[in-house]
Amino acid sequence: MTFSASRxxxxxxxxxxxxxxxxRFTASPRGARLARRLASHQMDAWGWGYGTPVHGAVELVVAELAANAVTHGRVPGRDAELRLSREPGGCVRVEVSDTRGERWPRTGSAGGEPDGEADGGRGLLLVAALSVDWGVCERAGGAPGKTVWAVIAPTMEAGPDLAAVGGPDLAAAGRGQPPTAGGDASTT
Known part of the structure; x- marks a missing residue:
């Protein structure tokens, strides 16, 4: 079968x-990892090089939101979606959509603080710390599910204080270092 040039x-x-x-990525840990890596590549292409605070913030936000989508928003046979966009003023908007519309994350103070000994529960605190705004909405176009979004400012002067959000294990993971013994800071 051949295709004409007009098609x-x-x-x-x-x-x-x-x-x-x-x-669009599979709702699996491998798919979430792919989303994070390609978001990192796109940030570099847009001029925020590897190792810059904005690049790192977007990479961590994508990692957290994609991990949440494949963990809590997975519907067998349905993909998740990542969307990055450059906004007016130079901000970067990160959106991760899944097809599980009945399970929305708790936002604001309703989410509460995670237990200091718990292995999880800090992902959205990290997203809130790294972004100027974030939230949850229904997917566009009437598609089933939800979209969790965050807006990252382009003027981050220094990297985020991840130790203040999630302790030394999260701070080490944000610097690309392995967590200390007894903790696991990986999300994907």
Whole structure:
């Protein structure tokens, strides 16, 4: 079977020229890891190099939201979606959608503080600490599920104080170091 030239898609612009990056990924740990890695690549293409505070903040937010989507929002046979967009003023908007509409994360003080000895429960605190705003809404276009979004400011002068959010294990993970003995800071 051959296709005529008129039916072929036009070539995509280079990643640096795309104002929006969208990726559907499998609702699995491998899919969440892929979302984080490709978000990192896109941030580099947009000019926020590897190792810069904004790049690191977006990478961590994507990691947390994608991990939550595949852990708490998974519906067998349905994909999750990542969307990064450059907003006016240079902010980066991160959106992760899943198809589980009946399970929304608790926002604000209703979520409470996680138990100091608990292995989890700090992901959304991390998202709140790294973003200027975040929230949850229904998916666009009437699709089933929800979208958790966060807006990252482009002017982060220093990396986030992850120890204040989740203790030394989370701070070590944010620097790309393994957690200390007795704790596990990995999400994907």
């Amino acid at each position: 072929q898609r036009p070539p995509l612009p280079p990643p640096a020229e795309q104002p929006v990056f969208t990726l």
